[in-house]
Amino acid sequence: MKKLFFIAVMLVTGFANAQSRYDGAMEKGLAQLKEAKTPAEMLTVSAFFERVADAEKDKWLPFYYAARTNILGGWMDPKADKDKSAEKSKELIAKAEALEPNNAEIYCLKQQVAVQQLTVDAMSRWQTYGAVAAEAIAKAKAADPENPRPYLLEGQYQLNVPEAFGGGKAVAKKLLERSLTLFNNYKPASPFHPDWGKELAEKTLAACQ
Amino acid sequence: MKQAIIIVLMFLCTYCLTAQVHVTGSVRDNRGRILAGASITLKGTYDGANTDSTGRFVFKTTEQGSFMLVAGNIGYKSVAFPVILARDTVRVNFSLKEEISELKAVVITAGAFVASDKKKGTVLKPLDIVTTAGAVADIAATLQTLPGAQRVGEQEGLFIRGGSAEEAKIMIDGAVVNNFFYSAVPGIAQRGRFSPFLFSGTVFSTGGYSAIYGQALSSVLSLESIDIPERSEVQVGLSPLFGSVGFQEVTKHKKSSYGFSYNWTNLSLYQQLVPQAPDYFKAPDFHTADANFRFKTKGNGMFKIYAYFNAGSLGIRNPSLDSIGLKNAFNLSNKNFFTNISFRQSLGNGWKLNTVASISYNKDQIRNEVQNADNQTNPVTHIPEIDYNSFQLNNRQWMLQARAVADKRFGAMNTLRFGAEVWNNSDSSRYNNQDGAFPAAVNDFYTAAFAEADLYITNDLAFRPGLRTEHSGLLNKWNLAPRAALSYKLGQNSQVTADYGIFRQTPDRRFLANNANFDFLRADHYILTYQHIAAGYTFRIQAFYKDYRSLLKTDDAVRNATGTNGNGYAKGLELFWRDKKTFKGFDYWISYSYLDTKRNYNNYPVAAMPTFAATHSGSVVLKKFWVKQMFGMNWSWNWSTGRPYYNPNLSAAGFLSNRTIAYSSNNFSLNWLPKIGKANSVVVVGINNVFNELQIFGYNYSSRVKDGNGQLINAAVVPPAPRTFFVGLFLSWGVDRTQQQINSNL
Numbered sequence: 022m023k024k025l026f027f028i029a030v031m032l033v034t035g036f037a038n039a040q041s042r043y044d045g046a047m048e049k050g051l052a053q054l055k056e057a058k059t060p061a062e063m064l065t066v067s068a069f070f071e072r073v074a075d076a077e078k079d080k081w082l083p084f085y086y087a088a089r090t091n092i093l094g095g096w097m098d099p100k101a102d103k104d105k106s107a108e109k110s111k112e113l114i115a116k117a118e119a120l121e122p123n124n125a126e127i128y129c130l131k132q133q134v135a136v137q138q139l140t141v142d143a144m145s146r147w148q149t150y151g152a153v154a155a156e157a158i159a160k161a162k163a164a165d166p167e168n169p170r171p172y173l174l175e176g177q178y179q180l181n182v183p184e185a186f187g188g189g190k191a192v193a194k195k196l197l198e199r200s201l202t203l204f205n206n207y208k209p210a211s212p213f214h215p216d217w218g219k220e221l222a223e224k225t226l227a228a229c230q
Numbered sequence: 231m232k233q234a235i236i237i238v239l240m241f242l243c244t245y246c247l248t249a250q251v252h253v254t255g256s257v258r259d260n261r262g263r264i265l266a267g268a269s270i271t272l273k274g275t276y277d278g279a280n281t282d283s284t285g286r287f288v289f290k291t292t293e294q295g296s297f298m299l300v301a302g303n304i305g306y307k308s309v310a311f312p313v314i315l316a317r318d319t320v321r322v323n324f325s326l327k328e329e330i331s332e333l334k335a336v337v338i339t340a341g342a343f344v345a346s347d348k349k350k351g352t353v354l355k356p357l358d359i360v361t362t363a364g365a366v367a368d369i370a371a372t373l374q375t376l377p378g379a380q381r382v383g384e385q386e387g388l389f390i391r392g393g394s395a396e397e398a399k400i401m402i403d404g405a406v407v408n409n410f411f412y413s414a415v416p417g418i419a420q421r422g423r424f425s426p427f428l429f430s431g432t433v434f435s436t437g438g439y440s441a442i443y444g445q446a447l448s449s450v451l452s453l454e455s456i457d458i459p460e461r462s463e464v465q466v467g468l469s470p471l472f473g474s475v476g477f478q479e480v481t482k483h484k485k486s487s488y489g490f491s492y493n494w495t496n497l498s499l500y501q502q503l504v505p506q507a508p509d510y511f512k513a514p515d516f517h518t519a520d521a522n523f524r525f526k527t528k529g530n531g532m533f534k535i536y537a538y539f540n541a542g543s544l545g546i547r548n549p550s551l552d553s554i555g556l557k558n559a560f561n562l563s564n565k566n567f568f569t570n571i572s573f574r575q576s577l578g579n580g581w582k583l584n585t586v587a588s589i590s591y592n593k594d595q596i597r598n599e600v601q602n603a604d605n606q607t608n609p610v611t612h613i614p615e616i617d618y619n620s621f622q623l624n625n626r627q628w629m630l631q632a633r634a635v636a637d638k639r640f641g642a643m644n645t646l647r648f649g650a651e652v653w654n655n656s657d658s659s660r661y662n663n664q665d666g667a668f669p670a671a672v673n674d675f676y677t678a679a680f681a682e683a684d685l686y687i688t689n690d691l692a693f694r695p696g697l698r699t700e701h702s703g704l705l706n707k708w709n710l711a712p713r714a715a716l717s718y719k720l721g722q723n724s725q726v727t728a729d730y731g732i733f734r735q736t737p738d739r740r741f742l743a744n745n746a747n748f749d750f751l752r753a754d755h756y757i758l759t760y761q762h763i764a765a766g767y768t769f770r771i772q773a774f775y776k777d778y779r780s781l782l783k784t785d786d787a788v789r790n791a792t793g794t795n796g797n798g799y800a801k802g803l804e805l806f807w808r809d810k811k812t813f814k815g816f817d818y819w820i821s822y823s824y825l826d827t828k829r830n831y832n833n834y835p836v837a838a839m840p841t842f843a844a845t846h847s848g849s850v851v852l853k854k855f856w857v858k859q860m861f862g863m864n865w866s867w868n869w870s871t872g873r874p875y876y877n878p879n880l881s882a883a884g885f886l887s888n889r890t891i892a893y894s895s896n897n898f899s900l901n902w903l904p905k906i907g908k909a910n911s912v913v914v915v916g917i918n919n920v921f922n923e924l925q926i927f928g929y930n931y932s933s934r935v936k937d938g939n940g941q942l943i944n945a946a947v948v949p950p951a952p953r954t955f956f957v958g959l960f961l962s963w964g965v966d967r968t969q970q971q972i973n974s975n976l
Contacts, residue, residue: 046276068269073276148460183860
């Protein structure tokens with residue numbers, strides 16, 4: 022009896038260990054994400070999440086973070102070829118979406134890639150990529166109305182749009198206040214689900230005053 | 231119990247003391263060059279790394295046993311190598327082979343300026359055309375700020391590298407536009423008929439263009455009309471020169487769109503405010519209406535119909551050089567209709583089909599009347615030079631065309647393109663003078679077939695051979711015209727292209743009314759281009775040699791063709807530099823052309839540099855836009871050395887040896903985008919020739935009046951007014967379909 026109990030404990034611990042290999046990797050990746058200071062470090066984190074995602078095959082979160090860190094790496098490097106970086110981000114986003122369709126966080130990533138490509142040639146691209154970004158935010162809001170991040174991203178975007186075109190500080194302020202209200206109440210579905218942005222919302226709101 | 235604890239401890243310890251294996255190595259391409267940032271993955275695990283700037287990687291893994299180590303990099307084929315993980319360091323050096331991919335491959339441009347959002351090195355988008363000072367939103371005038379296009383102020387058309395206006399063809403969606411410019415008025419260059427906002431992309435080739443186009447000895451300007459617009463809009467345009475109103479409706483899900491616009495242009499108010507040198511007894515008055523309908527078909531196809539109608543008239547009076555005190559009154563009445571139906575579709579399996587059909591009709595009623603000082607019809611003088619200036623000319627032109635091009639892609643990027651086209655040109659004219667009426671009619675049924683291939687030999691080397699064959703019913707002859715372009719990529723952003731081609735063109739139909747037994751005209755192009763296009767910068771240098779093997783010769787009056795034994799050459803060098811990045815919000819370009827050309831054509835007694843060529847010419851175009859204030863200022867300086875003009879006082883040896891003064895024009899415009907109520911608006915203000923520089927395009931000579939030295943007198947051909955002013959307000963009210971679509975789905 023003791024032996025059986027012992028074997029059972031071993032098996033359970035063993036199983037728990039296999040599960041926590043993924044959890045351990047996600048924890049490690051998210052910690053590295055917080056620590057990454059240079060574009061090269063960010064892209065290393067992206068490659069790490071991509072390896073985890075390819076190994077697991079059925080989890081959308083590592084693909085999500087691989088895309089998010091790739092987008093951040095592209096932003097951090099002023100010399101980066103943004104269109105090329107966007108191609109890679111879109112690849113990763115597509116893989117995430119295939120596993121988890123109609124997800125607000127993934128729509129938020131799509132908006133970020135569109136804004137990144139818009140900035141390459143704002144004068145000619147603001148109409149097409151602006152429309153793609155707006156559509157992504159609208160879908161994100163529809164998929165998860167309580168999610169604060171669509172409002173954060175929309176507020177950030179509108180802050181840079183001239184008032185003549187429906188943007189400006191007043192519009193951004195309303196959106197960012199809305200996002201902060203939602204941040205206070207939002208509970209991510211798991212410790213690995215996206216939980217970023219509150220500090221960013223506060224900082225951006227301060228720039229609107 | 232003790233046993234259990236020991237087993238547990240051993241179990242835990244095995245976990246702690248798991249051996250770590252080092253995996254290291256390098257990644258290079260199959261030519262030995264370092265690949266930094268390549269990814270290495272131990273397949274099925276989370277372990278791996280990226281190569282550093284020296285192409286090397288190192289990582290530790292706790293895995294044991296046999297695994298596949300995979301190396302990959304964007305643009306290369308991934309390689310997997312089996313490894314055994316035990317205790318020793320594993321070292322693998324990878325060699326990756328390039329994958330020919332759209333992102334990396336050299337772009338075959340055959341020396342053309344390509345502008346679309348897809349290709350880098352964008353040169354002329356609709357916004358570029360509208361904000362270039364001096365161009366007044368005219369496509370052709372903006373092209374003249376690029377190298378290769380000569381500035382000819384007294385005549386409309388694209389004069390490319392020493393070629394006359396007939397040698398350049400302009401297409402919309404692949405269909406040749408017969409009357410791209412408004413009808414000719416003596417001494418005054420007319421603008422293009424179409425708004426730049428109709429187009430999403432322009433391909434402007436100054437030579438060596440693709441085999442899919444033909445019948446242009448010098449160049450082709452290919453304009454692509456926009457697809458479904460982003461949003462529904464109502465548009466209003468106001469200016470002292472014109473008023474326009476239009477709407478564009480985009481249906482749900484952006485599946486289709488339709489629109490209509492009307493424009494009334496009348497220059498009488500403008501001409502009262504800005505004095506004009508000629509006497510416009512009938513100020514230019516034009517009505518334009520156009521309509522469009524577009525819809526997306528299944529599988530990403532697009533069907534578009536565009537229809538354009540324009541009717542207008544003007545009357546302009548100039549003093550006659552053939553007799554002091556008399557005047558020439560020129561009357562023009564024009565009706566023009568153009569419709570273009572295009573359809574493109576992907577047929578699956580790498581096949582794409584592009585078809586277009588168009589119909590165009592143009593009617594000109596021209597009357598030139600000799601009048602006396604009181605602007606009354608002058609009675610017959612019995613002096614031929616004067617009396618023959620009174621004439622009437624009625625021209626009618628019909629053009630029908632249909633064209634189909636199929637694209638087949640095989641492999642990663644290689645493409646085969648082939649197709650055929652038919653044109654039917656039907657021109658009839660009636661010329662009346664004191665001798666009677668002289669009708670003429672010319673019909674040409676033209677067919678052509680062409681094939682071209684894009685062959686990517688490596689990611690760095692691409693070859694485009696092409697062949698075109700044409701048959702003209704009027705000439706009753708056929709021809710064969712090969713083309714070839716070779717592009718080699720020198721670095722990440724630069725490439726060298728060599729172009730060769732034989733270009734054929736049916737001689738101008740106007741001269742074939744009485745005898746059409748001639749062969750096609752022919753020009754052979756040899757072009758070498760180097761270009762460097764990075765984000766925000768474009769640099770091009772191009773050297774060319776155009777051998778005009780066959781040009782048209784006519785009788786002295788330039789009325790009937792006499793042969794195709796004319797010839798000529800054009801050679802030169804062109805430079806272009808555009809910088810959108812160095813200075814914030816500042817976009818500028820500098821272009822320079824050197825042209826050495828001579829030709830013996832039409833009624834030329836000897837080979838000479840033609841009137842539409844200048845040895846040195848260039849432009850400097852500046853644009854600065856302040857995003858916060860939505861305000862932009864634009865400046866351009868266009869210059870060229872003097873152009874040849876015909877002086878009948880010289881003998882044949884001095885034919886076209888005179889030169890006008892050098893040409894220079896400084897132009898300024900500003901655009902402001904305020905929000906007026908709910909409308910997005912654009913305010914444009916422009917002044918051409920700000921510094922009132924004297925511009926002389928050539929000289930008109932009398933045919934009989936001589937001065938004190940026995941020389942025929944002349945009058946300089948100058949712009950109708952030294953400075954041109956433009957003020958316009960454009961408003962648009964939009965309905966954003968995206969929001970509607972989301973709302974309707976909730």
